[in-house]
Amino acid sequence: MAVVVVTDSSASLPPEILDELGIAVVPLHILVGDQALREGIDPVAIDYASDTVTTSAASPGELRAVYEQALERSGGDGVVAVHLSRQLSGTWEAGRQAVRDMGADGTIRLVDSLGAGLATGLPVLAAARQARRNAPLAAVHDTAVATAARARTFILVNRTEQLRRSGRLSSAASFFGSELVTKPLLQMVEGRLELREKVRTRSKAYTKLVAAAVDAAGADGAAVAVQHLGAAEAADTIAGRLRELVPGIGELLVAEFGPALAVHLGLGSVGVLVVPGGCG
Incomplete structure (x- = not known):
């Protein structure tokens, strides 16, 4: 099999690229009134001038579910999860909690992209291209880290x-x-x-x-x-x-x-x- 790359919905990569490279995506949440909408899944209509609309990170449980599926799909080769900056969102920390709960420190590597949007998406893209070449887990992880550092x-x-x-x-x-x-x-x-x-x-x-x-x-x-x-x-x-x-x-x-x-x-x-x- 091959290493599987996971990211969150902030990465903004086009669906055709996600499909082509087998990248798994965990949705972030948009909070509108009493509704918690999943980015990229639920229809979202937003008044961007409103001060009542906000966002929330993916939960450890949501991340764990996607990580487990990705790890199974990798056939044991491992998972590299690239998320938006931990300075901007709790998603990276939630991912770390999910990995701890799974006891999968050796097979799931987390990367802080140090950015958001396509500043996350391009390190994801670089890592997924390495994975498609059947690069080992460490090489895919290092590619994501190096790309994020250059961005x-x-x-x-x-x-x-x-x-x-x-x-x-x-x-x-x-x-x-x-x-x-x-x-x-x-x-x-x-x-x-x-x-x-x-x-x-x-x-x-x-x-x-x-x-x-x-x-x-x-x-x-x-x-x-x-x-x-x-x-x-x-x-x-x-x-x-x-x-x-x-x-x-x-x-x-x-x-x-x-x-x-x-x-x-x-x-x-x-x-x-x-x-x-x-x-x-």
Whole structure:
């Protein structure tokens, strides 16, 4: 058999890639009133401006069920589970609890992607490609860890109120003056979401976003992903610019943020992820 890769629904990989590489997905939860909806499974209609909608991590029981199925499918070769940053969600910790409960420390390896969305998805993709080549458990795990460590994420949001209210934005990210007249450009730093800079206009913010991604990509090829919420035209334009400007671009994915991330980012958000060296 072969190592099986597991992730959570924040990873945002297209269904065809999940199916092709046999990647198992555990849904995160969106809490709307008294309803707990499973991302990617239950129909989700959300008012992204509401302060009553929130999210919750996958539970140890949910993770254990998927891990057990994946381990069986691997024929004993093992499982690599890549989840969104433990600084942003309790999912990684719930996964660790599930592995302890199973007594499977040697056959299930957990990876903190240090990101979310396709910043989780691309390390998952790299690991799954290694697994498809029948690489051993340690090699698949190391590929996911190395890809996550190389990844650089930049996100432009309209406002940070939702992120700060939910605790997803580092307390180090302070603002001076009215946030209404600036466009906050954020970045992931060791799994935390922090302020990179404030930009006065959206057009300048897009330029800064592209420049940050191009600089992070370097000159030796990279995998690139663009995500958005309700900003498809801007995302396509940014993707086109990155295709022109990133030397040796290996692959380029464009996708919407899933509901579990969109709740915290808000409408109009655009993010760019760069993995120097690509995803195998």
